[in-house]
Amino acid sequence: MITVRVNNISKKYSQNKTEVLALDKISFDVNQGELFAVIGPDGAGKTSLFRILTSLILAEEGIATVDGFDVITQYKEIRKRIGYMPGKFSLYQDLTVEENLNFFASIFHTSIEENYDLIKDIYDQIAPFKDRRAGKLSGGMKQKLALSCALIHRPSILFLDEPTTGVDAISRKEFWEMLKRLKQQGITILVSTPYMDEASLCDRVALLQKGKILSIDTPENIMSQFKNKLWAIKSEEMYPLLLALRSNAFIEQSYPFGEYHHVLTNNEKELALFAQNYNAELKIVDPTIEDCFIALMQNHVNL
Amino acid sequence: MNILRYLLEKEFRQIFRDPSILRMIFIMPIIQLIILPQAANYEVKNVKIAIVDHDHSTYSTSMIYKITASGYFILTGINDSHLDAMELVERDHADIILEIPAHFEKDLVKESETEVLMSVNAINGMRANLGASYLSVILRDYNQDVRLKWVQLPRFDEVKRLNITSTNWYNPHMNYKLFMVPGILVILLTMVGAFLAALNIVKEKEIGTIEQINVTPIKKYHFILGKLIPFWMMGMFVLSLGLLVARVFYGIVPLGNIGLLYLFSGCYLIAVLGLGLLISTISQTQQQAMLLAFFLMMIFIMMSGLYTSIDSMPYWAQVVTWFNPVSYFIEVVRMIVLKGSTFRDIQFNLGIILIFAIVLNSWAVFSYKKRN
Numbered sequence: 001m002i003t004v005r006v007n008n009i010s011k012k013y014s015q016n017k018t019e020v021l022a023l024d025k026i027s028f029d030v031n032q033g034e035l036f037a038v039i040g041p042d043g044a045g046k047t048s049l050f051r052i053l054t055s056l057i058l059a060e061e062g063i064a065t066v067d068g069f070d071v072i073t074q075y076k077e078i079r080k081r082i083g084y085m086p087g088k089f090s091l092y093q094d095l096t097v098e099e100n101l102n103f104f105a106s107i108f109h110t111s112i113e114e115n116y117d118l119i120k121d122i123y124d125q126i127a128p129f130k131d132r133r134a135g136k137l138s139g140g141m142k143q144k145l146a147l148s149c150a151l152i153h154r155p156s157i158l159f160l161d162e163p164t165t166g167v168d169a170i171s172r173k174e175f176w177e178m179l180k181r182l183k184q185q186g187i188t189i190l191v192s193t194p195y196m197d198e199a200s201l202c203d204r205v206a207l208l209q210k211g212k213i214l215s216i217d218t219p220e221n222i223m224s225q226f227k228n229k230l231w232a233i234k235s236e237e238m239y240p241l242l243l244a245l246r247s248n249a250f251i252e253q254s255y256p257f258g259e260y261h262h263v264l265t266n267n268e269k270e271l272a273l274f275a276q277n278y279n280a281e282l283k284i285v286d287p288t289i290e291d292c293f294i295a296l297m298q299n300h301v302n303l
Numbered sequence: 304m305n306i307l308r309y310l311l312e313k314e315f316r317q318i319f320r321d322p323s324i325l326r327m328i329f330i331m332p333i334i335q336l337i338i339l340p341q342a343a344n345y346e347v348k349n350v351k352i353a354i355v356d357h358d359h360s361t362y363s364t365s366m367i368y369k370i371t372a373s374g375y376f377i378l379t380g381i382n383d384s385h386l387d388a389m390e391l392v393e394r395d396h397a398d399i400i401l402e403i404p405a406h407f408e409k410d411l412v413k414e415s416e417t418e419v420l421m422s423v424n425a426i427n428g429m430r431a432n433l434g435a436s437y438l439s440v441i442l443r444d445y446n447q448d449v450r451l452k453w454v455q456l457p458r459f460d461e462v463k464r465l466n467i468t469s470t471n472w473y474n475p476h477m478n479y480k481l482f483m484v485p486g487i488l489v490i491l492l493t494m495v496g497a498f499l500a501a502l503n504i505v506k507e508k509e510i511g512t513i514e515q516i517n518v519t520p521i522k523k524y525h526f527i528l529g530k531l532i533p534f535w536m537m538g539m540f541v542l543s544l545g546l547l548v549a550r551v552f553y554g555i556v557p558l559g560n561i562g563l564l565y566l567f568s569g570c571y572l573i574a575v576l577g578l579g580l581l582i583s584t585i586s587q588t589q590q591q592a593m594l595l596a597f598f599l600m601m602i603f604i605m606m607s608g609l610y611t612s613i614d615s616m617p618y619w620a621q622v623v624t625w626f627n628p629v630s631y632f633i634e635v636v637r638m639i640v641l642k643g644s645t646f647r648d649i650q651f652n653l654g655i656i657l658i659f660a661i662v663l664n665s666w667a668v669f670s671y672k673k674r675n
Contacts, residue, residue, distance in 0.1 A: 054518050076520065084518045090511030094320050095313065106309040107519050149515075 003157055003188045004030040004053065009062035011048050011211075022048040024211040025062065030190060030204075035183045038192040039199050039293070040208035046192035047087060049208070050161045053190070054084045067156055080108075083150035087162040089142045093135030097126055097145055100134050101152060108153030118185060119148045122178055140171040147178070158182065160191040164198065176201045196290040207293055214296050219289055226287045226295060231271060232260035235280035244278065253298055262291060306521060310529030318533060327499060332491050332541050336548045340483040350434035353380040353388040353397035360408035362449070369445050370401070375437045389422075398424050399434050411449065473641045480553050485636040486609040488545040493603065493629055495541050496572045498596040500534040500579035505592040508583075527668060531576045538572040539565070558643030564636065567649060570656050571632045577663030578628075584670045603629040628659045 011023040022045045030036045038046050051057045053066055055075035063070065069077040091100045098112075101123070105111050116123075126144050129137065134145060143163060150158060160179075164172045176198065179189055191202070199205045200219045207214040215222060235241045242261055245254040250267040262285070265271045275282040318324050352370065356363050371378050379397050382388040391397035402420035404410075410417035421438060425431040474481050507513040516526060542565070549555040557564055582599075586592035604610075606620065607629040613621055624630045631652040638644035 056514060056517055079518055079520045082518065084515070086511060086514055088511050090515045092313070092317065092512055093510065094317050099313075099316065103309060103313050104515075104519070107306055107516075107521055109305070 001032040002029045003032045003034075003067055004036075004190065005063075005065045006049075006053070007063045009049070009052060009059045009064055011045070011052060011057070011059050021211050023052075023059070026208070026211070026213050027062075028206055028213060028216050030188060033183065033186050033188055035179060035189045035191070035201075035203045037199055037202040037205045038190065038208050039194070039196055039205055040192075041194055043210075044208040045211040046194075046208060047161055050084075050159050050190070050192060054082060054159050055079060080153075081156050083153070083155035083158045085146050085150040085158075085160045085163060087165060089146060091134050091142075091146060091149060094133055096131050096133050097137070098130040100145060101148055104149045105152045110153050112152065115152055115154045118154055118182075119151050121181060122151075123148050140167060143167060143171070143175070151182070155187065157188045157190065160189065162192055162194065164193055164195060172198070196293045197288070199289045199293070207296055209297055222292045222296075223287065223289055226292045228264055228295075229268075230285050230287045230291060231263040231265065231282060232257070232285045233263055233275060233280050233282050234260045235278050241278060241280060244274075248274065253295070255294060257291070260285075262294075264295070306525050307528055310521070310525060311532060314529055314533045318537070324499065328495060328537050328541055329544070331494075332488075332545050333548055335487055335491060336484060336545055337552055339487050340480045340553070347430050347433040347437070348375055350376050350399060350430065350437070351379045351397045352376045352399045352401060352434075352438075353382055353391045354378065355382045355385050355388045355400060355402040357383075357405040358403050358407035362408040362411060363403045366403070366442075366445050370438070370441055373437070373441055375434070385422075392422070392424050398427075398430060399438060401438065415450075481555060481641060482637065483609075484549045484553055484555055485640045486607075486633050488542065488549070489607075489629060489632045489636055490604060490609065491541055491545060492538050492568060492572065492632075493575050494600070496534060496538045496575035497579040497582065498592075498600070499537070500530060500576055501582040501586070501592050501596060502589055503534070504530055504580065504583035505586050505589050508586075509588055523668070523671065527580065527671065531573075531580070534576055534579070535569075535572050538576075539568065542568050555640065557640040559639035559645065563646060563649070564639050567632070567635050567639075567653055567656070570653060570660060571628065574628050574656050574660035574663055577660060577667050580667035580671065581663060584667055584672075603627055606630065607633050609633055628656060631655050 006029070007027050008025050009023055009027070010021070010025050013020045013022055026045075026049070038049060040046055048057070052059045053064055053071060055071050055078050058072060065071065066078045067081050069075075069081075071078060092103070095103065101112055105115070112119075122144050126137070126141050126148070129141065134142065137145060147160075147163070150160075164175055167175065172195075179191065180201075183189060199222075202219065204216065204218050205222065206216045217225075233241065233245070238256070238261065242254060242256060245251050245261060245263060248270075250270045251263060251265050253264040254261055256262075263271065272282065274280075354367055354370075356367070367378070367381075370376055376399075380388065380391050382391070385400065385402055388397065388400040388402070392400060400420075400422040402422070404418065404420075407417050407419070419442065421435060423431040423435045504513075507516070546557070546561075546564075578599075582592055582595050586595060606613075606616075606624045606627050608624065609629075613624050613630060616624070635644075635649045635652045638648060642648075
């Protein structure tokens with residue numbers, strides 16, 4: 001069953017009389033109970049897409065439905081059914097943790113007790129600070145509180161806009177585990193993120209760049225599309241090495257990746273020679289999902 | 304209705320936790336009402352006068368005594384030449400120069416006519432004006448005295464004269480504070496109603512909480528009422544506090560019906576809250592709202608008749624004041640407090656304020672959007 005349907009959605013912003021196309025005729029579907037990620041660099045249009053789906057802004061073109069309701073005409077129904085966690089922490093900083101949660105529960109005509117089972121995992125971690133004002137919480141706790149508030153009315157769809165941006169590696173991992181548990185409760189989750197490595201944690205991913213969707217698939221399928229051999233190269237002087245790689249015609253693509261540079265080539269012999277000349281270490285590596293995305297984005301730019 | 308209750312509960316919690324709002328509603332009215340009326344005083348005293356006496360006669364001396372004895376003037380110099388006195392003016396040590404010519408006494412006695420020169424520093428227009436007119440009155444008096452002394456009383460006055468005496472109704476002693484305190488109270492109410500409310504809503508925009516509210520099923524009117532009601536109540540509180548201060552510090556007890564004053568204030572607050580709401584829909588940041596509010600407040604105060612009488616403004620300016628809600632309330636508050644006016648007297652102003660309330664609020668509600 002399809003929960004979120006996006007069909008030919010476009011959004012323009014006019015800035016200093018020039019128009020910026022934030023979303024360019026994008027379409028996709030999200031199934032019931034799916035953990036769906038929209039991945040893309042800053043400025044790709046992720047937030048605009050989420051704000052259209054949560055009925056906060058209107059798209060210029062196209063149709064979108066959430067839980068079967070149209071985002072333009074039936075937005076009132078949608079607002080009853082969704083939980084939205086914006087990228088920026090936007091709860092009342094001068095109310096305490098408990099007051100914030102209580103407030104959002106009561107405006108949905110429910111109470112903390114009624115839906116406690118849903119948020120228990122998350123809320124238990126911040127419960128010791130329930131009398132602290134939200135503004136005084138640490139970044140990770142703010143995020144947990146925001147998620148609790150977005151969940152307190154037991155929404156059927158959860159929209160999380162860059163929930164892991166600016167969060168440390170451990171909290172990010174914890175956060176994704178929380179999302180997995182929520183998914184088990186049958187909640188459809190749409191999450192946006194600029195971190196490509198998080199893609200492998202989702203059921204399906206849409207890669208968004210400059211307002212266009214480059215590919216939508218499961219992480220496994222995206223990985224399997226990567227047919228080329230991927231080389232990793234390393235030497236003492238990494239930056240001159242990268243410049244040298246990029247100046248060679250037989251190198252298709254090269255980019256820094258951790259302590260190595262990843263390289264795609266059509267001429268393995270030349271590459272081996274090159275490595276020798278530069279006294280560099282060369283080896284074949286398995287592509288990660290990030291390599292797949294970089295390849296996709298590169299191809300798209302080349303087109 | 305329940306949702307409104309939760310919103311109000313939340314709003315009051317936030318208000319009572321915000322020290323700056325509390326300061327605004329408790330301390331600001333008291334300070335402003337105690338300090339401003341003292342400073343905003345039209346009565347001109349301590350006019351500095353320099354006298355150039357070329358005559359040095361009994362008559363000129365007695366005239367100088369009469370001037371300094373009036374209490375309005377401080378003698379800051381007796382000079383020998385006009386140039387010396389002018390230097391005092393240039394250094395701001397003197398506001399007025401009075402030059403008494405040589406042969407002043409002689410001319411006065413023989414020709415029964417003489418002239419004195421009055422030079423006034425007109426940089427501070429009001430001070431110059433009033434100082435000069437005080438001085439003229441004193442000189443006229445003096446003239447009268449002199450004539451009485453040595454002119455034989457004629458059988459009848461050759462020059463027909465009209466003597467004018469005046470009484471000041473509603474404020475017999477021309478107590479300036481009686482007039483200013485109610486006016487300042489109006490300004491306070493306007494600030495609480497329009498600007499605190501506007502800043503509060505814009506703050507939600509700035510922090511992003513309004514977006515979190517917008518994705519909930521809360522209705523537009525719930526949200527707006529949830530904002531307007533607390534600030535309406537705060538406005539009424541400030542009014543009561545202000546009336547109390549006026550009574551304790553100035554002994555001002557409204558002559559008219561206090562219920563009527565509250566009725567009008569209630570309607571007025573609805574109008575200015577609409578204005579605040581409107582400001583908040585146009586502004587994206589608190590800074591923008593603040594600047595806009597400051598701009599409006601300046602116009603409101605200057606064009607309200609608080610300091611300068613509307614009747615003496617040029618016609619175009621009077622037309623501008625018609626669109627200033629503050630001017631209607633200042634008129635009414637003075638009428639009720641000083642004159643004891645009744646409902647019949649203020650019904651026109653009340654009607655206008657109600658129109659303001661309806662127009663401003665519907666405009667604001669219309670332009671407030673939960674999404675764009």
